[in-house]
Amino acid sequence: MKAGIYDPYLDTLGGGERYMMTVADCLNKNGYQVDVFWKDESIKRKIKERLNIKVERINFTPETFNSSGYDLIFFLSDGSIPFLTAKRNILHFQVPFHGVDGRKLLNRIKLRRINHVVCNSFFTKKFIDQEYGVNSKVIYPPVAVDSFKPLKKENLIIFVGRFTDLLHNKRQDILIEIFKKMKIKDWKLMIVGGDEEGKRYVADLKKKARGFPIEIITNPRFNDLKHFYGQAKIFWTAAGFGVDEEKEPEKTEHFGITTVEAMSAGCVPVVIKKGGQPEIVSEGRNGLLWTSEEELREKTLRIINNQSEWLKLSKAAQKKANDFSEKRFCQELRRLTE
Template sequence: MKIGFYDPYLDTLGGGEKYIFDLALCLSNDNSVYIFWNDASILQKAEERFGKKLNKISLVPNTFSKGASLFSKYRQTSKYDCIFYISDGSIPLLFAEKNILIFQFPIPWIRKTWLSNLKLKNINNVICYSNFVKENIDKILNVNSTVLPPLVEKISSKEKKQNLIVSVGRFTKGMNKKKQEVLVEVFKEMVDDGLKNWKLVLIGSHLAGDLDFVESLIKQSNEYPIEIHTNVKYDELRDVYAKSKIYWHGAGFGENLERSPQFAEHFGITTVEAMSAGCVPAVFNAGGQKEIVTNEKNGILWNTTVELKEKTKKLIDDEKLLNELSLNARKSSEKFSGDNFCKEARDIVL
């Protein structure tokens, strides 16, 4: 089969982009796989970021770029047996034999119209990352979407754990905010309250337009044991996961999630990555994170920054509890293995 992929955010090389490359890799063994993108360097950048060999994947000119005519899109996409398209919140017109629309996040602003109904008639399947996203998409679009959670590789290491708290996520001022500034402030308060010999490490990618946000975090962290690493290679990320004891995540905190559910974490790829390395997750109690973490079983869910401080301090002070949750976190992460992901991906295409 000839299979195409399009992701409007491909150059950000975040969790959603890893999802696309994982799908493409799974299907590239038995099919011809192409990604619609104009920048020829993206495959090398993705290999470095995600630690994957992408030599079975080819690039083709981006027929979905701004200014492309409807006729051009029809002429190019109708040549494909299947196209996967990550939605930017809109519904595209696709003309492959089989068209699959992927939603990474809720889209509460979309309203069904005659035009959206017409577009959806040509969509064979809708995929979501999590039940959290599915609930919103199904309600808004009146569809029965398929949940295909992301693939998460197991990170195993015999490295001795250090007194590190890690948080991984894109540095952005846009919709997908990870609330690193909140986590920095909580950690500073813990240090001011007497926490010693612990370090907070923030890791993430960023676009040029978000550099000022990274600089503001560096300034905010000044004179505290906080490290900020940007655009790191996957091997470096794995090393930090392997050494860290606790994983923090704050997406959705301080937002009106009833009105704007898209601000919650849509799934939590980095949460599962950290769990597979034995990090105990302490994540904000919203969105897809609740499908991964069961409070006080394989991690911690928190609702306020006071809770985050208190529950993290409890983990630090109670080594037995920390080790128990770490073991459970490793076990829980196994259900997001590559074998399950690739089998479900092939079933969707067939």
């Protein structure tokens, strides 16, 4: 059997790319010969270093995307609907597109060739179903939860996510400003992520952080990332801050893979109550949710000053993270493709 994978954003090496490359790996393990359509085979080395996904048995082809001749196509949409001609066709959405004329006649015709529409969260699903008139399935992203373990914890708050000041801005600037105002004695903030889309943004963040116990790390290897998570006590997010998520859902965190990674390493998530984050974190059970700067400061200080609450939430976070394992993902994908 032959499967093809298409991801137009593969070189960003973010959470969405982990999703797509895990699809490739799972299909390969299920007996498929897998082709990934990408122009530069050097991406294989970067996938191994940054995402820790083995792609040695996956073929990366520079050919222009063509779905004919395949038993299965798994296609990541950029908002458009492709015309797919494989025996089975799966269309995947990771962004809650809206206002793109999704129900126009041509799209309805193309969707007749699609066997399944898959979203990465119920948050994304709500907007995709409304926009395109479909009933999509949700398969939560795969997280390598077994790769992350708590180490000797330090007084460290961490955020992990790509650097960009474009559509998917993670609002690292807000986290830096809030941390500076808090003036927490003997604590450090670490901001980590890929900078392929945001080198100027990183330079600006470094200026904002100058003179404070704030470290900004770009393009870490996977082993380094594991170490950072293992040391940190608290995980922050702010994507979607100041945004009306009903009007601009694309500016939120649509799921939150790095939140789950951090939880599996024993970090307590204190994350913004936007997008897909509430599907991962339950208030007071396995983490904390915030909606204002004041609430983020208050809840962070609360667990800093209450070791027993931090420990309870840390253990619960590790347990919850297992719900998003790669094993679970491959099982759900297999049921979809059988």
